[in-house]
Amino acid sequence: MNAAIVGIGATDFSKNSGRSELQLAAEAVRAALDDAGLTPSDVDGLVSFTMDTNAEIAVARELGIPELTFFSRVHYGGGAACATVQQAAMAVETGAAKVVVCYRAFNERSGHRFGQVQTAAAANIDNSWSYPMGLGTPAAMVAMFARRYMHEYGATSEDFGRVAVLDRKHAATNPHAWFHNRPITLEDHQNSRWIAEPLHLLDCCQETDGGVALVVTSRERARDLPNKPAHVKAATQGSSVDQFTMTSYYRDDLTGLPEMGVVARGLWERSGIGPSDVDVAVLYDHFTPFVLVQLEELGFCGKGEAKDFVASGALELDGALPLNPHGGQLGEAYLHGMNGIAEGVRQVRGTAVNQVGDVEHVLVTAGTGVPTSGLVLAR
Amino acid sequence: MIDIEKEAARIAERGESAPRLARDPVNLPMINNWLEAIGDQHPGYTEVAPPAMVQVWTMGGLHGQRSADDPLGAMMAILDEAGYTSVVATNSDQTYHRYLKIGEHLSVTSTLEDVTGPKRTGLGEGWFVTTRSTWYVGDEPVAEMRFRVLKFRPAGQPASAPEAPAAQPEAPKTHVIRPSVNRDTEYFWEGCRQGELRIQRCGGCGLLRHPPGPMCPECGATKPKYLVSDGRGVVYSYVVHHHPQVPGKQTPFVIALVELDEGVRMLGELDGEPSIGQRVEVVFTKVDDELTMPSWRTCADR
Ligand SMILES: [Zn+2]
Numbered sequence: 015m016n017a018a019i020v021g022i023g024a025t026d027f028s029k030n031s032g033r034s035e036l037q038l039a040a041e042a043v044r045a046a047l048d049d050a051g052l053t054p055s056d057v058d059g060l061v062s063f064t065m066d067t068n069a070e071i072a073v074a075r076e077l078g079i080p081e082l083t084f085f086s087r088v089h090y091g092g093g094a095a096c097a098t099v100q101q102a103a104m105a106v107e108t109g110a111a112k113v114v115v116c117y118r119a120f121n122e123r124s125g126h127r128f129g130q131v132q133t134a135a136a137a138n139i140d141n142s143w144s145y146p147m148g149l150g151t152p153a154a155m156v157a158m159f160a161r162r163y164m165h166e167y168g169a170t171s172e173d174f175g176r177v178a179v180l181d182r183k184h185a186a187t188n189p190h191a192w193f194h195n196r197p198i199t200l201e202d203h204q205n206s207r208w209i210a211e212p213l214h215l216l217d218c219c220q221e222t223d224g225g226v227a228l229v230v231t232s233r234e235r236a237r238d239l240p241n242k243p244a245h246v247k248a249a250t251q252g253s254s255v256d257q258f259t260m261t262s263y264y265r266d267d268l269t270g271l272p273e274m275g276v277v278a279r280g281l282w283e284r285s286g287i288g289p290s291d292v293d294v295a296v297l298y299d300h301f302t303p304f305v306l307v308q309l310e311e312l313g314f315c316g317k318g319e320a321k322d323f324v325a326s327g328a329l330e331l332d333g334a335l336p337l338n339p340h341g342g343q344l345g346e347a348y349l350h351g352m353n354g355i356a357e358g359v360r361q362v363r364g365t366a367v368n369q370v371g372d373v374e375h376v377l378v379t380a381g382t383g384v385p386t387s388g389l390v391l392a393r
Numbered sequence: 394m395i396d397i398e399k400e401a402a403r404i405a406e407r408g409e410s411a412p413r414l415a416r417d418p419v420n421l422p423m424i425n426n427w428l429e430a431i432g433d434q435h436p437g438y439t440e441v442a443p444p445a446m447v448q449v450w451t452m453g454g455l456h457g458q459r460s461a462d463d464p465l466g467a468m469m470a471i472l473d474e475a476g477y478t479s480v481v482a483t484n485s486d487q488t489y490h491r492y493l494k495i496g497e498h499l500s501v502t503s504t505l506e507d508v509t510g511p512k513r514t515g516l517g518e519g520w521f522v523t524t525r526s527t528w529y530v531g532d533e534p535v536a537e538m539r540f541r542v543l544k545f546r547p548a549g550q551p552a553s554a555p556e557a558p559a560a561q562p563e564a565p566k567t568h569v570i571r572p573s574v575n576r577d578t579e580y581f582w583e584g585c586r587q588g589e590l591r592i593q594r595c596g597g598c599g600l601l602r603h604p605p606g607p608m609c610p611e612c613g614a615t616k617p618k619y620l621v622s623d624g625r626g627v628v629y630s631y632v633v634h635h636h637p638q639v640p641g642k643q644t645p646f647v648i649a650l651v652e653l654d655e656g657v658r659m660l661g662e663l664d665g666e667p668s669i670g671q672r673v674e675v676v677f678t679k680v681d682d683e684l685t686m687p688s689w690r691t692c693a694d695r
Contacts, residue, residue, distance in 0.1 A: 030407055124407060130461045131639050133570050142572035143604045146686065147660045148639050149648045150570060154632050158650055162630035165669045208645070211633035256610075263650050264603065264658050268630060 017103035018236040018243035019391065021050025021229030022356040027192050027347035030124040031223035039068040039119035040076035042225030047077075050229040051240040052113060057229075059084035059111030061101045063094040063118055063350065073117065084111035090259060091128075092298060092381025093251075095351030096389040100249035102230035112231060118352045119225030127221055128152060144261050153218050153301060154210035155260040156383055160303035161212055162268040167318035171212055174302040175203035176324050177337075178216045178344050181299060184331070185341025188367045192220055193345045217302040219343040226352035228359070244362040247287070247375070247392040250280030253385040260383045269318075271304065274311040274379065277388040281377070282313070285390040289313040292390075293373040294361045295335050296354040299342040304382035312377070331368055339368035351380045358391045395475045397520060401468060401508035410462040412500035412529060415450040419497045423449065441492035447528055447536040448487075451501040456568055458640060464505035465524045465540075470638060472544040477519055484541040490534060497530045506539065519545025569641030569680055577607045580619050585685040590675045591619040592657055603657040624675035625692070626653035631667040649673065649689055665691030 023045025025031070025038050047053060054077040060070040061084075070085040084105045088094035095118070102114035122128060129151060136145035149155060163169055182198045185191035198216060206215040236243035254272035256265050265272070282288050289312060297308050306320035314335055315323040323329075329337035340346045340357040347353050358376040360366040373393070380387040417423070419442050427446050428438060435443075442450075453459075459466035469480070493499070503526045510520030521543055528536040574582050584591035593605035597614025608615050631649040638644060642662070649663035651673055663673065673689040680686055 124462065125411060127461045130637055131570070133458055133640060136570045137573045139573055139575055139578060140604065142574070142578065144660055146570045146572045147648055147688070148570075148634060148642050148646060148662050149632065149660055150639055151634075151637065154634050154648065157632040158630050158648070161632065161669070162650075165630070208633065208635040210635060211645075261660075263630075263660070268650075 015103045015107055015246045015249065016233050017106045017230055017246045018233050019099065019228050019246065019355070019359050020231055020236045020239045020241060020243050021046040021048075021052065022359050023047070023049050023227045024190075024349075024353065024356060025119070025225045027190065027222050027224040027349070027353075028123075029192075029221070029223060031121055035119050035121055035125070035225075036068050036072055036076060038121070038223070038225035039066070039073050039117050039227075042119055042227040043073060043077055043115050043117050046115060046227035046229045049241065052229060054079045056113045057115055058082055059102060059105050059114030061086045061088070061098045061114060061116045063087065063091070063098070064089045065091055065094075065350075066118055066120070068117070068119060084114060088387075090381065090384040090386070092300060092350040093384035093386035095298070095355060095380035095387065096249060096378055097251045097380065097387035098352075099228060099230060099246060099355060099389055100251065100387060102228075103246045103249055106230060106232050112235070114230045115227055116230065116352070117225065117227040118350050120350075121223045122348060123221040123223050125223075129218070129221060140258055140261070149261070151210065152260060152383075153213050156301040156303060157210040157213045158261075158263065159268055159307075159383070160301075163303060163307065164212060166267075166269045167321070169306065169321045171204065171214065172200060173306065173321035173324065174212075174217050175200050175214070177299065177302040177305045178203050180324075180329055181338050181342040181344040184339050184368055185345025188341050188346060190367070191341040191346040192222065193341065213301060213303070219300045219348045222347040222349060224347055224349055226349045226356055228352070228355055242363045242393075244359040244376075244391040245393065247390040248281045248285035249387070249389050250277055250284065251385065251387045252276030252280065257385055259385070262383070269307070271307050271311050271382055273384075273386050274308055274382060274388075277379065277386055278312045281388050281390050285375075285392075287375055287390065292335060292375050292377045294339060294358070294370050294376045295337050296340075296342075296358050296376060296378040297337060298351050298354065298379045298382050298386075299338060299344050300348065300381065302344070305337075308379060308382060312379075331370055336370045339366055339370055354378055355389065358389065362391050362393055395471060397471065397475055397508065397510070400471045401505065404464050404467050405505045407462065407464065409502045409504045409527075410460065410464060412502050413451060413460050415499045415501070416454060417450075419450060419493050419495050419499070421495055424495075441494055444489035444492065444536070445487070447489065447493070447499075448538065450493075450499045451528065458568075464503055465522065465542075468505055468508060468522050469544065472520055472522070477544040477546050479516070479545050479547050480542055481516065481545070482540070482542050483521070484539070486539045488537045490536060493530070493535060499528050499530060499535070501526055501528050514543060514545060516543065517545040517548040519543045569684070569686070570639075571684060577605055577617075581605065582684070584619070584621070585677055585687050588677050590622040590624045590687055592622050592653070592655055593617050594620045601655055601657050603659055620655070622653055622655050622675070624653075626651045626673060628663070628667060628669055628671045628673060629658055630669060631663060633667070651689055659687075662688040663690070664688065
């Protein structure tokens with residue numbers, strides 16, 4: 015695509031920000047513009063998540079962005095993350111806008127916590143087949159998939175735990191990560207309390223207050239800006255047959271994430287690269303089991319083989335497919351996938367704290383279990 | 394082992410919860426109901442509310458739920474988990490700064506002030522939990538309350554039972570999460586009321602479908618009918634839910650995704666030892682006149 019991410023910005027990641035979500039959004043956008051070497055008056059487009067409470071016009075007012083010619087929202091929770099960049103890139107390509115900022119900011123720990131049962135969500139007809147039956151948290155909804163996956167492929171809780179251990183290992187050396195200097199062992203994972211069997215506490219990502227923003231513009235404009243651009247080589251969304259939000263339990267089998275399969279096909283087709291060309295993978299990790307399923311859907315290994323792929327050490331920083339060098343959402347922060355895109359940009363720039371050698375291509379994915387999206391970022 | 398003091402410090406550190414707005418402004422009908430219920434004959438409450446009513450204005454209602462950042466709820470959950478499953482209120486001290494006028498809209502915040510224990514009491518070993526609530530009109534604090542409860546382990550219960558089913562005074566069985574029902578789904582809930590587990594069947598091509606919808610994805614017909622299921626099937630997958638608390642349920646509990654013999658899958662709570670492939674049958678539980686919930690119980694192989 016004729017678009018690049020030229021600026022990244024974030025607030026601190028905390029458990030109690032002490033400020034409004036709008037302030038977090040405004041701070042993140044300002045930081046991203048500073049990083050891009052642009053000013054608010056350069057911005058004419060804003061994109062966020064449907065779930066974000068900060069209206070585009072409110073963000074524009076705080077920043078002093080005078081005029082907007084493009085504003086857009088993407089549905090389905092964390093599934094929106096990479097799609098915000100797709101929206102921005104399409105806007106830039108079509109001329110709908112010249113400089114688009116994607117943002118996501120929330121007090122997800124001190125304010126509205128997604129991990130609690132949202133009784134109001136049962137007002138949604140789809141949710142009326144799950145919430146009233148007692149299935150009302152994201153962890154429990156993922157656990158239903160995980161149990162069947164274990165049954166079909168012989169995966170164990172330890173296989174899921176290895177993902178958490180790896181993310182926390184990477185976070186331990188990332189000063190921006192909430193779990194900086196706090197690695198865990200597989201034993202810690204196994205000893206952590208049950209949240210929704212077969213998921214332990216340490217299979218579940220943290221809850222975070224904070225904001226992240228990304229600045230997208232054309233490749234030509236990017237050449238004149240101070241930072242090395244991360245080119246958007248491919249971006250796509252994905253939804254699949256008989257799709258639900260978190261509860262796609264009625265398909266023929268329950269071991270895959272076919273909507274991520276749609277994303278994978280789109281990314282490989284449009285970027286012209288394949289799994290073996292990926293230098294760094296930033297995979298959405300709100301719950302560990304879906305990292306395994308993603309590895310399979312994206313073609314890094316065969317169906318049911320992810321447990322062996324993970325155990326082989328391939329995902330270590332010096333492995334064949336370094337995973338989440340920033341620590342992911344299990345280790346760095348839960349910013350609905352947007353912090354993962356920022357890490358992808360840093361890896362392309364060569365400025366990440368856990369930099370993986372010479373990076374040409376980074377794969378980034380968005381929320382799993384929901385209609386989702388993905389990106390290939392390139393030098 | 395749960396470090397109760399550390400957890401308490403963590404909750405206290407969060408400070409004041411977000412303001413929760415009262416359902417209705419201060420109003421005369423509610424004042425009159427309250428005066429009648431209390432037996433207060435004072436004629437003066439026509440423009441202002443009795444100060445002692447302050448807590449009434451921000452009550453959650455019959456189906457109320459604690460807000461996610463409510464410190465008392467969070468602390469109760471931790472003590473439940475540590476085995477201190479019973480609760481008794483011990484003190485409630487209120488301070489009123491002024492009369493509340495009809496039409497004023499209150500909001501309330503809450504902070505965790507103190508958690509002390511473990512103490513031996515006549516009821517059993519327990520922890521005293523003190524919270525402080527502040528009522529506001531706009532930014533102006535108008536009343537305060539210091540509220541203390543004793544969360545205790547009933548005498549005779551073992552010292553450490555972290556995974557034992559906890560009594561949950563916040564979520565009695567009747568406060569369930571209710572389904573939303575519309576034209577496309579009412580046949581199902583009507584069936585439950587009549588003790589029938591209904592599966593949508595397309596009036597055009599006969600496709601069985603759950604969850605249902607208004608248009609058949611196979612043939613496009615918009616005349617869905619239903620068949621009555623035998624209510625038997627096998628567990629396709631299941632979850633044992635431990636955290637957080639779920640309204641109307643006592644943790645841990647099992648939710649099973651059941652593949653019915655007719656071929657469709659359906660979620661429901663499962664009574665019995667879960668395993669994939671376990672045969673189950675449907676049970677109906679009447680919640681009230683409007684709602685009957687289907688769930689599963691294990692049964693023998695055919
Ligand atoms: Zn049909």
